[in-house]
Amino acid sequence: MSILNKLSHWYFSKDALPYWCVFIFDCLVVIFSGLTCYTLDHGAEMTSDNFMPIVGTLSFYLIFYIIGFRAMHTYSGVMRYTSFSDISRIAMGNFIGVTIIAILRQFFNFDDWFVPIRMRELASTFVLSTVIMWTARMIVKYMFEYYRMDQAAKPAFIYGVKNGGTSIARAINTEETRQFRLYGFISDAEDMVGKELMGIKVYRNDSNIVNKMTELNVKTLLISPLKQKALANNPVMADQLIEAGISILIMNTTTEWDGKSDISTNQLKEIEIEDLLPRDEIQTDLKAVGDMLRGKSIMITGSAGSIGSEIARQVAEFMPERIVMIDQAETPQHDMRLFMKKTYPHIKSETIVTSICNQSRMETLFKMYKPDYLFHAAAYKHVPMMEDNPCEAIQNNVNGTRIIADLSVKYGVKKFVMISTDKAVNPTNVMGCSKRICEIYVQSLDKAIKNNSKNGVTQFVTTRFGNVLGSNGSVIPLFKEQIKNGGPLTVTHPDIFRYFMLIPEACKLVLEAGTKGHGGEIFVFDMGAPVKIADLARRMIKLSGANNIDIKYTGLRDGEKLYEEVLNDQEITKPTFNKKIKIATVREYDFNKVKNMIDILIAESYKYDDMKTVTEMKKIVPEYKSNHSKYEVLDTEK
Template sequence: MQFFHKLINWYFNKKSLPYWCVFLFDCAIVFLSFLLVYQQTYGGAKTLSVLWQLCSMCAIYAIFYAVGFKMFHTYDGILRYSSFVDLQRVGFASFIGCVFSYLGHFFLLQFNYFQNVYVGGREIALASIICVLLLWAVRVLVKTVYDVSIDTFNARPAIIFGVDECGMGLAKLVRNDKSLRMRLFGFMSNGNEVRHKVLMGLHVYSYDDVERLIHQKKMECLLVSQSSVGVFRSDKTLQDLLIANGVHIFMPRTNEEWDPAAPDATLKEVSIEDLLPRDEISIDLKSVADTLHGKCILVTGSAGSIGSEIVKQLCQFNPRELVLIDSAETPQHDIRLMMAKRYPHIKAETIVTSITGQLRMENIFCRFRPDYVFHAAAYKHVPMMENNPTESVENNIYGTKVLADMAVKYGVKKFVMISTDKAVNPTNVMGCSKRICEMYVQSLNNAVRSGKVEGCTQFVTTRFGNVLGSNGSVIPLFKQQIKAGGPVTVTDPNIIRYFMLIPEACELVLEAGVKGNGGEIFVFDMGNPVKIADLAQRMINLSGAKNVEIKYTGLRAGEKLYEEVLNDKESTKPSFHEKIRIANVREYDYSEVERDIEELIEVSKQYDDMLTVKKMKEIVPEFKSNNSVYEALDASTDTAKA
């Protein structure tokens, strides 16, 4: 048995036989088929007496069949992957060979050399039947041996989650793609009506059978069909059971998840992002495409997590030109290379500069005259901005003001600003800086609409929470800590956060930006909050790592246990999309906001953190610091009021 295993592995580890080997082997089968028919018809003695003439004739018949093999390219296929189409081509090629042999045997009889060897039409037909059966049998045998050997020696027992067309398609994929090294033994469904049924020769099991299958069938893999992804994500109990028992979970890879390390892979092993429960998000692509097609679009922060995804999604709408701005040289260079490789048909200008350079921004707006601006550039890390409030004012607030003013001056149709849920009842400098940005663009929009400021630009703000996998976010950090053996650091056992995939968030940004009328602050439905401690534990279990501990480090400066999407005085109203709502927020007078921001900018130039944050609190009274040195400012304010 061990020898057979080694022999099988030796053969099937080869990519495939050279085409000429298959071709010669098929011709040899033809030769032997005619030889066999003659021997059975005329007996062994007669066959031996005319053996050389017979062999010559059989070789000529093999040449006739070779013409058919050439016409239908029967030798191009890989035998271990033979399908019905391959058998069909062999049949057609054999028919052509039979016809040519029948026509040719009249010609061969004219030669004295073949006078003692008579092969009539009956023998030719019989030889052709035997020939095609042998050709089919060889292919079926090789495929069967391959399937059995792979299933027996190397494959992991697997089951498919989902009893529908997608599940059956996944089953066909696994059976045909032996590189997956999986052996299917059944399907899984939550419907009792199909339990114990048979589908594609495999049993259908229910959720109640999972634990039994893990122990009795030694189940190692569960494959989730595309149509069942939502159902699987929502079943945390099933996920935890599978993860706790070391079962590998796979899902179909989408086009957006193409992996350069495995370009042909159609399945991916799930990550924690795949298991977080969330509803499917779809947007009005036609409306977005009709609006952005053929336009010049400027994107700030184009090398960041959100900005780079916005760039990728904009490319599918064939804009006339993209103007991409970011101050990070290396990531921006990566964006430049990506545009050249993946979207060479789209004109793209990649610019390394800061949005705080007013003269440079004026030069860019004057040169390119963008129709749309998507403003994603910002300093976003809460602890970092807590220690550098003046930089937060300069980049986030002043940079946004420069861009917004240029948009009005140069006739941008729509300006879309990316904000954050941390702007609601801010407890940190970063969140407050984004709230001030919201106030400025909204008041500027109203000033343009009322005629106080001359222009035509509509300003739209989009506000959402954490995005999965963004630079510096918690999930990449946890992955690094688990890989290093731990500990995994969580600030507080009760801290929760809202999460959304980067592509989903950017899709909503595009639709909100296109369909907004100006002045709105759009709030995204982030789904259910996730407890970070639970997230960390599930990531540890999913990785299979042992003895990795969770360490609680305490809330960081400016951090709060939960993020809000709207403050207490706000409410929302529905919009054009069920996942997007419009916040009813207090509106401010443009001239007052502009004056406050100019004063804040002047204060920040003194590089006095306390003075800077004090002025920010004056502009945004609901800004109450949490776990921060700036709590002293709140205490003094409360004392003064008392």
Template sequence: MITINKILNWYFNKKSLPYWCMLLLDALILFISGIFSFWLYRKTNLLIEDRFQVFYTMLVFTLFGCIGFRMFRTYSGIVRYSSFVDLSRVAYGNLLAMALSFGYTLLIHCRGFNDFAVFNKTEILLTFVIATVLMWAIRILVKNLYNIAITDKGAMRVLIFGALKGGVGLAKNINTERPKRFNLRGFISHDSRAHQIQLMGLNVYHISDDLEEIIKHEGIGGILVSPLRVKEFRDDTALQDRLIKAGCKIFMAESAKEMDEIEMTEDDIQRMQLREVQVEDLLPRQEIKVDMDSVGALLKGKTVLITGSAGSIGSQMVRQIAIYKPAKMVLIDQAETPEHDIRLMMAHDYPNVDAETIVTSICKADRMEQIFETYKPDYVFHAAAYKHVPMMENNPSEAVQNNIYGTKVIADLSVKYGVKKFVMVSTDKAVNPTNVMGCSKRICEIYVQSLNNSQAVTQFVTTRFGNVLGSNGSVIPLFREQIKNGGPVTVTDERIVRFFMLIPEACKLVLEAGTKGHGGEIFVFDMGKPVKIADLAKRMIALSGAKNVEIKFTGLRPGEKLYEEVLNELEGTKPSFHEKIRIAEVREYDYQEVNKEICELIDLSKQYDDMATVAKMKHIVPEYKSNNSVYEKLDGCAAEPQDER
């Protein structure tokens, strides 16, 4: 049996009507409206007697109508996509036609033309009111029928979080999507003013309502978060858990996790693309504002060298610096394929920036010297490092040779070739280190800080922060793969917590701290609230919709902490130029002594005696106490287990 829906689908799947058809329809509506108005006032017998005069008059009125339609292009839009703007054009077009008709009526009345009927003012006004209403009705009817026709049975029923701010723009966005993915059934709001009202003909629910029952009753499958309510939603983890447990998928705009929410308009929202969120989009964190214009002013026209340019942090710094058109960018990484990707990205996204992509190791002193001599960089951003704790715990000599010796090579060459500023990317694992990797980074910090105090050519600045979301080898991609494979999801300890920050935010802070620092500082970033890794795993499983995926606790890995710190017990901080950046007050070291100790460590590492190498590292950094590691014996006694903080 042919249903109404099938007929509507057949009709609306055809191409839109030609413009002249809509113009003809509007003209016909105006013509009939005039005859109806005349009949309403003069009755049938007079209409029959003056039928030719009425006919001629309405032809003239219709001509005036066509002039108005042409002036305001009332027929140019596609009827099924009609908006308030289209309805306004119809009104303006008819208003112009009515004005012309009044003038025409006055003219024929004065001249005494008998071939035309003389409409009074009320009849003319009524004609155009009826015509306008009918034209509006046709457009609204077609639009509603179209919405019914294209509402795919497979479209997900959704609620929008954020009613009074951004919700309407998002609703218009999803209603114009083709094919239609979402079927809007209402709104959710924190705002008490929105409680028990309707918006766009749909209910607005308050977060205090029984959302679980509403979701079940309405068959809701997803929640769309208004781009102007992202922070509010992200901070309300209790609401997130309620919605996720109710079986809802959560969708945000493509750029919601990085956008400047304050400057967005309703038009911006309507152009956005929605995607299902990842767990990193929902982690509670505060928006970080950085004065990138002042950073750009310092880097514009300069030669900038970046080590580790193909890594998570390095590649993001490449993108952020390239925006400000430095004179030249020298990009160094030993990973060939990722570095090739950076070369392609620069050629495609920043073709006007002179970029030299070089595949080599920072440990090759002669090659590094050639690069510095050739390009003479003004700024050096040093992000290259081995960073995986378990790998470096098993390969301490490589940690020394790459992290420490590589840093020494780049730092020494920076002084030799007159680099203005050297910015080193460090880690919170350098604080009270419990593993080889963290200790190697602390030794790097000590070296560049002592070198800063021993000369006046180059300013050395260190930035220290925790984990970045989405970095290569981070826990989130690992969990995602484990969930995809059906589990188990492996967490080392139920109590373990970590700080997280978005890569773009971390890099902006690095750039601001690096360019505004005066030399010798260790800048510490405010990482926000720590996240319990076990809770992170649970949320990722729930978001994925996977069933029967268990979490397996495997025990702390060698050198791993339950928690990370950004300061040790002897360090304090003082404020800086940015509320999210503090300056660590750390012990200062004599360069000659530090250089001697580090040279001895580097020489020792070439013997590949792990115990001897780590023992020397502990000598340089006395606060380095191994945890869950074979190197605990070097501390004189087994390390005491950490309490959760």
């Protein structure tokens, strides 16, 4: 018995009962099919008279079918999960069996030993047994699906009929505990409309599709990864779905899909407002970035912030020799320390807690680590805070930038990439103006190096863009918190618009612009279409499913403007190596003149007289006109 067990385990590889059941069933089907075909050829009386010898003969022939079963593993598939590949293996396994019999009959006269069975009967047996095996498996599959249908499973549509949509559908059909019942596909392709896919009807994506889903009591829409962009760029459809209370599920952004494998429903998540903001796909030349950063010493200021931390993550992918991360926020900087140690243990990373305004400390760091590239993301960025604290805005943003820019020249940094903001264009607030002054300083310094009035090799590149989704203190996390607390959602003005971009997308553009720039440029990112904040708030309320949450208009904050600009009125743009990146043609400044004016400004900031400090800022940036601010009075003074 032990030998038999070992033999069976070696032969079948599985000793579980279901595999034996499938195997025995297939063997009985072959014998039954043989008896049926013999009867049809010779008559029932002859079959009855020779029943046992015929069964013995078919049992002998069954040995060769078993070889085919083994070769194609026809019994290893679970019948309730039968797929096309299982069906094809059955046909091939039976074909192998009947082919072996046909070949052996050429060398051995089996008719002398067993009941004579003609080749046409054997061929008919192959066909009939294959059909019965196919049919049995499909019946089991559909019976299993019918009886296991969980009444709690949610009726759902799938948007997308190509690989992404069908992979979700296949995953739904093979789940042990089904979460969704598929009622239809939605297609943008006219040639698919009205057809059936996997037995499910395909509907046209038009203005009536939401009504059709409502008629069928479908409250869930699963989005193919290939259709997520289409949904984001179709606000009418998105709004109709949200208004109808239909849950929208998309593939989790943390999950990579190879475009072929099935997508488990566990990989899907409820859509968030960030996923519905219209934007074009951003392509970047990361190979060129990697070639430039690989093996180099990289310094990142503001590394604990939204932009700086993402730059650190992306830079780490290019295998630099070292990453030096600088920030004065201890706790988030500690988080970055732990992240780098866990995720990139093979890369030397230094997490330094200090201020970029600490000149002696910064000089020590430059001397110690000799950075090849520097990404400058450190800045005070909150408009209302800086409106109340202009002296600190100058000391941190302007003086801090000047310190590390000068040190970059002194210690031979190849490229200095400064992160600026759209608020620096025609600034209406202290924060935006402080960043514009930073732009002016590094540009004039770059010009001075190029015309040999100052010794150095550093190229200074500025990148300018708007709001990034999910950054610290931005509007979307604020709205989420307000919804969680029962509202209201606070919007400063019914007609206020803002540009948005994903943090990883913005940082990829920063890396490409920074590494490909030659110095002196202000790179402007195409932020896509601006978003009306009031509409954003309404969408988030609908998406949350919360009731009785209002929107409260609080009035523009100090220094805030309705519509952020990316370019100054006197500026134009030129195309670059990337269609999403443009170069702003801006006024040029004399470095010595700028340096003297900034010296005066910084000295004034340490007297902590807000009005005098802002007055000096306006001298450097004459287009700075205060808005909803106590500093408006300075614009009327002669």
